[in-house]
Every structure is written in C-alpha cells, then in structure tokens.
Amino acid sequence: xxxxxxxxxxxxxxxxxxxxxxxxxxxxxxxxxxxxxxxxxxxxxxxxxxxxxxxxxxxxxxxxxxxxxxxxxxxxxxxxxxxxxxxxxxxxxxxxxxxxxxxxxxxxxxxxxxxxxxxxxxxxxxxxxxxxxxxxxxxxxxxxxxxxxxxxxxxxxxxxxxxxxxxxxxxxxxxxxxxxxxxxxxxxxxxxxxxxxxxxxxxxxxxxxxxxxxxxxxxxxxxxxxxxxxxxxxxxxxxxxxxxxxxxxxx
Ligand code: SAH
Numbered sequence: 001x002x003x004x005x006x007x008x009x010x011x012x013x014x015x016x017x018x019x020x021x022x023x024x025x026x027x028x029x030x031x032x033x034x035x036x037x038x039x040x041x042x043x044x045x046x047x048x049x050x051x052x053x054x055x056x057x058x059x060x061x062x063x064x065x066x067x068x069x070x071x072x073x074x075x076x077x078x079x080x081x082x083x084x085x086x087x088x089x090x091x092x093x094x095x096x097x098x099x100x101x102x103x104x105x106x107x108x109x110x111x112x113x114x115x116x117x118x119x120x121x122x123x124x125x126x127x128x129x130x131x132x133x134x135x136x137x138x139x140x141x142x143x144x145x146x147x148x149x150x151x152x153x154x155x156x157x158x159x160x161x162x163x164x165x166x167x168x169x170x171x172x173x174x175x176x177x178x179x180x181x182x183x184x185x186x187x188x189x190x191x192x193x194x195x196x197x198x199x200x201x202x203x204x205x206x207x208x209x210x211x212x213x214x215x216x217x218x219x220x221x222x223x224x225x226x227x228x229x230x231x232x233x234x235x236x237x238x239x240x241x242x243x244x245x246x247x248x249x250x251x
Pocket of ligand 1: 086089118136
C-alpha cells in the first residue's frame with residue numbers, strides 16, 4: 001500500500017513514519033510513504049498557498065489550484081489511487097472504513113487542510129471526504145496519521161502476531177478483553193486464575209465473555225450493528241443476568 005500526504009508541514013510525518021509498526025511495515029515493503037509539500041505546487045515568489053475568503057469572515061483558506069495541480073501530478077503514475085480530503089463534514093472514520101480502504105485501492109492520497117479549510121472547488125479531484133471525529137483539529141495531518149496507522153495494522157504481516165489485529169477492539173464488532181502481564185500480584189490485585197490455567201479453551205471462553213461484558217458495560221450501542229451467533233447469544237443473556245444481579249446486590 002502506498003500512503004501519500006499533501007501538506008504544508010511535511011516534517012510532522014518524519015518521526016511517526018520512522019517509528020514502531022509503521023517503520024517495520026515499510027522495512028518489510030508492505031507499505032511506502034510519500035510526503036508532498038503543497039508549496040511546491042505554487043508558482044509565485046512567496047509560495048503562497050492561502051488567501052482571504054470570498055464573502056469575508058475570519059481566517060484564511062487554502063487555494064484550490066495548488067491542490068488540484070498536486071493531485072494531477074501525483075496521479076500521473078496511473079495507480080489505482082483514492083484521493084481523500086480530511087475534513088470535519090466528511091464521512092465518520094471507523095474500523096470498518098479502515099478495512100474497506102485497505103481492500104479498495106493500492107494508493108491513498110490524503111489532503112491535509114489548515115486554517116479555515118480548503119476552497120470547495122478541490123472537489124473535482126477528491127474521491128472521498130473523511131472526518132476522524134466530531135471535533136476540530138488545527139490541520140488534517142493528525143487525521144492522516146490516524147488513518148494511515150490504523151490501516152497499516154490491518155495489512156497482513158504488519159503486526160508481529162497475525163492474531164493481534166484480529167482480536168482487537170472493533171474487529172469482532174465488539175470491544176477487546178482485558179489484558180494482564182507479570183507479576184501475578186500487584187498491590188493486592190491478582191491476575192484472574194483462568195489465565196494461569198494453561199487451558200486454551202477455557203481462556204478463549206473467558207476472553208470472549210469478558211469482551212462481551214466490557215461492551216455491554218462500556219459501549220452497549222455497538223450491539224446494534226452486530227449479529228451474535230447462538231453461543232454468544234446465550235453468553236450475552238447470561239452476562240446481562242449477572243450484571244443485573246451485581247447491580248441488585250449493590251443497591
Ligand atoms: N472550518 C472548518 C475547520 C477547519 S480545521 C470546519 O469548521 O469544518 C483545518 C483543517 O483541519 C481542515 O481543513 C481539515 O483538513 C482538518 N481537520 C480538522 N478537524 C478534522 C477532523 N475532525 N477530521 C479530519 N480532518 C480535520
């Protein structure tokens with residue numbers, strides 16, 4: 001997968017692309033990164049990328065032409081590329097969207113806005129508009145990193161242990177189970193006995209139950225989008241009963 005970004009702050013990406021999973025994935029040639037400076041697509045002496053908004057109002061707006069020119073230049077290699085404009089009014093990003101993007105193209109170009117945003121007319125070169133959440137960032141760079149990071153984890157071979165992305169929160173449609181590492185006891189708190197049992201089937205069942213329980217307590221809204229199989233349905237009802245019992249006891 002080729003990840004490309006168009007930004008006025010290329011240096012933001014250096015450290016992150018050269019650290020941890022992303023760096024390893026690049027070393028294994030699973031991904032490659034290309035960062036383009038929007039200022040390189042201007043033609044005036046001051047390399048000006050922004051201008052005052054028509055109609056007045058606060059702040060500056062990125063001009064459309066440098067963005068359109070940059071996209072046209074990058075597209076010249078004819079790769080199956082998605083051009084993504086990072087923008088608060090875009091489609092909300094999710095794990096499902098990450099999987100979809102991983103499967104649908106061989107390159108992705110992220111356009112990072114700044115200031116008040118970008119001249120609306122860049123839409124002639126944009127395939128998708130994505131938002132990473134209902135809040136306003138100072139620029140699209142963090143949003144690009146969030147998306148690039150989450151997609152890289154989904155590329156087979158990018159994580160050391162293949163199972164680790166399959167079992168994470170949201171990949172089953174529900175949250176993750178709790179994790180423990182050594183020592184067995186800290187400050188009077190013990191690791192659940194079942195995890196020390198060496199019985200893989202029991203561990204698997206316990207984790208599944210904890211994942212369902214976690215979701216029921218912390219994000220019950222997630223259940224509206226998933227279909228539980230028969231075993232999970234039984235487990236789900238049992239957890240609900242347990243929680244009710246715990247609540248009654250607490251009152
Ligand atoms: N005036 C705009 C906000 C501009 S913020 C509005 O009210 O919608 C400047 C830039 O940061 C945007 O052009 C976009 O590229 C990026 N950005 C800010 N918040 C974002 C979010 N939640 N998701 C994706 N990109 C975001």
